[in-house]
Amino acid sequence: MNKLLSGISASATVSFNNLASRLKSEGKSIVSLAGGDPDFDTPEKIKASLVRALNCGHTHYCDVRGLKALREKLSFKLREENNIMCSEKNIIVTPGAKYAVCLAIMAVAGEGDEVLIPQPSWVSYEAMTRLGGALPVGFPLSVENGYEITRSLLEENCTDRTKAIVINSPNNPTGHVLSSDEWQTVRDFVRDHELYLISDEVYESIIFDGRKNISPASFLDISPRVITVNSFSKAYAMTGWRMGYLCASEEITDVIATVLSHEISCVNEFVQYAGITALECREESLMMAREYERRRDYLVKELSSLEGFEAVVPQGAFYLWVRIEKNGMNSEELAMWLLEKAGVVTVPGSSFGKGGEKFLRFCFAYSMKDLEEAVRRIKKCI
Ligand code: GLU
Secondary structure (H helix, E strand, O other): OOHHHHOOOOOHHHHHHHHHHHHHHOOOOOEEOOOOOOOOOOOHHHHHHHHHHHHOOOOOOOOOOOOHHHHHHHHHHHHHHHOOOOOHHHEEEEOOHHHHHHHHHHHHOOOOOEEEEEEOOOOHHHHHHHHOOOEEEEEEOOHHHOOOOOHHHHHHOOOOOEEEEEEEOOOOOOOOOOOHHHHHHHHHHHHHHOOEEEEEOOOOOOEOOOOOOOOHHHOOOOHHHEEEEEEOOOOOOOHHHOOEEEEOOHHHHHHHHHHHHHHOOOOOHHHHHHHHHHOOOHHHHHHHHHHHHHHHHHHHHHHHOOOOOEEEOOOEOOEEEEEOHHHOOOHHHHHHHHHHHHOEEOEEHHHHOOOOOOEEEEEOOOOHHHHHHHHHHHHHHO
């Protein structure tokens, strides 16, 4: 076996999601707050657009970079909403944002290179970096400091092999949203060390308390070295459609397009037509974000009232990151205990890298009914 592949362990978020589905299909009474998959249905307009595309015969290969009409619409969105100077030539449509992150990391970091990953962080950045042959350098941010990224932490972990840094704001799993001061710190660091910055913005539409997302590709001094990744999954409840995209310099998109011409040829043509319609569903997306905020408030209040559970109030995304160390169990033990005693599936914090051992992640993209049932069960067994 190729050691790069066989050395990778399975995604914890996907594994816990699959575990919940398997137990449910075996007839067990399970409430899953594991994987980040919205309970909303994809808006009707988007589904109708896919059916229209199928009926019109859009069932063939198309441009390896993605439909020109979709890329034009994406570049318009990025210019208008994210202040990123770009055109359709800077866009690549991918089968899911996960693959966009993979391609972004592989495009800029290979053997002998290091990639900085502030943690806790989403479970797949490390594996993706390794798959590209580079070395992930995870370093912990502190909960006491509100998960702030500081220049000294960045410098401590930077070597002459550092090639790139991955930033995810709003963050999965902590819900932290980088402030403009933090972005300034990252911007200066990236510019001074001539690094690449992979900005994973898949939760940009799910942001609370009136906060605003900042896209670092809008900083002109570093923009040629920033790869912005985004997705349709979370904003429009389209996880199963598998469509994401990246925006980068033409030098980078040319390389990636060449790779994709061998690897996938293109993303499903009819799905991309639906993507064009999705970009017109701003209202629907805002409505979902408002509902996530209501669910956040509910779950924060309920879990914080429990002995031994300390919730970190998320500023964005749809995960609640809960400190559990007072329970006397580590994150894996407590996750298994909740599964066995309450039938509630969570994801252990240890899966999210350094600084995650004393936390559990609860996803609140599930229905209020599920959240209420999970809380009732957890209270009962505690
Ligand atoms: N990103 C979501 C999560 O963290 C979905 C699963 C995955 O792709 O990791 O739960």
